[in-house]
Amino acid sequence: MSEVHENEAGSVANRLGDAENAQERFEIMYSELRDRICMLVYAPGSQLSEEAIADEFGVSRSPLRKALKILEADGLLQSQQGVGTLVTDIDLEELSQVYQLRMELNELTGRLSPSSAQSNLLELFDAMRNRADSLRTQPNRDNFARLNIDFFHAFQELTENLPLRDVSEKLFYQTCRIWLKLIPNMDLSTEVDIFCSEIEDIADAISLGDLQAAALTRRAHLSMGFIRLKKQKDRQSS
Amino acid sequence: MSEVHENEAGSVANRLGDAENAQERFEIMYSELRDRICMLVYAPGSQLSEEAIADEFGVSRSPLRKALKILEADGLLQSQQGVGTLVTDIDLEELSQVYQLRMELNELTGRLSPSSAQSNLLELFDAMRNRADSLRTQPNRDNFARLNIDFFHAFQELTENLPLRDVSEKLFYQTCRIWLKLIPNMDLSTEVDIFCSEIEDIADAISLGDLQAAALTRRAHLSMGFIRLKKQKDRQSS
DNA sequence: ATGATCTTATTTGTATACAACAGTCATATT
DNA sequence: AATATGACTGTTGTATACAAATAAGATCAT
Known part of the structure; x- marks a missing residue:
């Protein structure tokens, strides 16, 4: 399923490849993930896989995890060891x-x-x-x-x-x-x-x-x- | 210089050792660093070393970096590859x-x-x-x-x-x-x-x-x- | 059948090695 | 002498292997 993304012209992976420094790469990943969450591409309560997203973005887990950590601080995600990374539900x-x-x-x-x-x-x-x-x-x-x-x-x-x-x-x-x-x-x-x-x-x-x-x-x-x-x-x- | 910290009873390293999960450890490191910054233990404009702090806290750079990244999002730090992690100056x-x-x-x-x-x-x-x-x-x-x-x-x-x-x-x-x-x-x-x-x-x-x-x-x-x-x-x- | 316990799979957390980058100093060249 | 160039050093950034934790399932005893 992620092959679709990889072949798209403006895919996240491509944009990340064009980025000039770490800060830009972070910004791309962060805003993309936030957009997916608030557009319900990632539904509330659903589980994300660091490895799957890292693969799709064409990076390792390390830089991706920074973006996830900030989103967690923003209250949009919640991670727990052994369980997973969950999109927070909203009430x-x-x-x-x-x-x-x-x-x-x-x-x-x-x-x-x-x-x-x-x-x-x-x-x-x-x-x-x-x-x-x-x-x-x-x-x-x-x-x-x-x-x-x-x-x-x-x-x-x-x-x-x-x-x-x-x-x-x-x-x-x-x-x-x-x-x-x-x-x-x-x-x-x-x-x-x-x-x-x-x-x-x-x-x-x-x-x-x-x-x-x-x-x-x-x-x-x-x-x-x-x-x-x-x-x-x-x-x-x- | 960091030996002083390591031998103190309530040192950060000890508190981190007693912590039960990653979230607690993060909270300890985050609040400790924020406190040092706003008490000017780390003066505005001064440079921090990830390795030195990681050593003092008795952890690797990975978990420490999460705390640093949040502090950067808070506007208290600024990191740049090849340069260092600087405490933001205030005007x-x-x-x-x-x-x-x-x-x-x-x-x-x-x-x-x-x-x-x-x-x-x-x-x-x-x-x-x-x-x-x-x-x-x-x-x-x-x-x-x-x-x-x-x-x-x-x-x-x-x-x-x-x-x-x-x-x-x-x-x-x-x-x-x-x-x-x-x-x-x-x-x-x-x-x-x-x-x-x-x-x-x-x-x-x-x-x-x-x-x-x-x-x-x-x-x-x-x-x-x-x-x-x-x-x-x-x-x-x- | 039921309950407890062990195993296993999956996930995030951590440690570590290495890459990329910026600044500095020495050196060679003009 | 001035300047360009290159190696060197120290820093953060990234990739990867492994540890720790959780949940689910299998197995066994009752």
């Missing part, structure tokens, strides 16, 4: 505190060191608007997830406070899987519509140059999204 | 954003999931008050730094929001070295007095059960502390 209750914090941080994103490069932001959010449009006409699970990730990163540009960005990113990757996990029980079209409206609302605020309004809108949507997730879960368990 | 300007964020997070600490175990808090902050008293009578650089660290952890107890605690802790360890670095140019007694007053103010608020007031006080002191650091630096450079 809405446990994520409640993370969501609370993320909401507050989003408000800070509009308030702390607001970005000065307004023209870049306009382009960026116009692109987001376009992607939202095309997603709306053809709702698709993976594209939805991908846009969610990319929109998050666009939103991060609103602040120039780097530590705030780092912190927000970490928390985002702890929570973003919950959507893909629960979306099969929800109506994809509806969720896509709601999300696209959010993107448009925020893009409008950016157009007006009102970063704080954009942040508060984002915060409100995050809050509502969490409530929808909870309602869905309650409906399912009853 | 007040670069820490400005971290301080800004920490101030906001402190306010959240009093607002998000306030701790319900009030009796524990009372004991904890009374102990802090006592330590502050004894430090005031005999100002001492290391005890000052140690109390600063422990008081931070006590303050963390005010919130039950675990992600907030994690985030705050990481940011704290990014900034706490700046005091030890700049205190030689300042008056230790004065700084100790100011810090002890802060502890007393916050302990008073806790006694009244007003967690939010405690958090706001802390935020105010953090802000004033940063301003004092900046003033000191300006005076020095002029």
Whole structure:
């Protein structure tokens, strides 16, 4: 199965071969693994094999293990000797505190060191608007997830406070899987519509140059999204 | 020089020998190294030797490197092949954003999931008050730094929001070295007095059960502390 | 049949040897 | 004399062999 990867032009192994130093190689492995985890290529609760991944990436276990260790510190993996490396499962209750914090941080994103490069932001959010449009006409699970990730990163540009960005990113990757996990029980079209409206609302605020309004809108949507997730879960368990 | 460590009763090597699993061993090495860095045992800009530390700890480089990699992710170390492992230097300007964020997070600490175990808090902050008293009578650089660290952890107890605690802790360890670095140019007694007053103010608020007031006080002191650091630096450079 | 114990397979953790890299110093060449 | 070049030294990065731990299955006794 991994032969498929090895023969692809932009495979991880190839990219690793082109990398110039250890730091770059680490970054490639780390972001690839994180992407697979939060796109549910590696499902919550599933087991990973260091050897299999190392083979696929064309490296030994040593450098791969560094990336795995960081992902463990991020709360996305859990390793135990004799057992294996497991993708952490996610529970809405446990994520409640993370969501609370993320909401507050989003408000800070509009308030702390607001970005000065307004023209870049306009382009960026116009692109987001376009992607939202095309997603709306053809709702698709993976594209939805991908846009969610990319929109998050666009939103991060609103602040120039780097530590705030780092912190927000970490928390985002702890929570973003919950959507893909629960979306099969929800109506994809509806969720896509709601999300696209959010993107448009925020893009409008950016157009007006009102970063704080954009942040508060984002915060409100995050809050509502969490409530929808909870309602869905309650409906399912009853 | 490392023989001293090896023969001490509670040496890291001994503690590592008693540890039951890899996770515990990692935790011991990680916290020990972090402590040495933020107590300036390993000064900013100094170079560490993986081999020397591994020898002192009585382990091979492999498990040690995991701890070093996490500390690098924390922003306390920086490794480069062929060069070495360097303790990151700290600059007040670069820490400005971290301080800004920490101030906001402190306010959240009093607002998000306030701790319900009030009796524990009372004991904890009374102990802090006592330590502050004894430090005031005999100002001492290391005890000052140690109390600063422990008081931070006590303050963390005010919130039950675990992600907030994690985030705050990481940011704290990014900034706490700046005091030890700049205190030689300042008056230790004065700084100790100011810090002890802060502890007393916050302990008073806790006694009244007003967690939010405690958090706001802390935020105010953090802000004033940063301003004092900046003033000191300006005076020095002029 | 059931329970306990031993064996075995699989996995991560650790130790170690070697490769890759950066800096330094000496040396040769212009 | 200046500069380029090469070997040498010390460092982290990587590969690999082996140790330790866990889980599952087989075997045996009851």
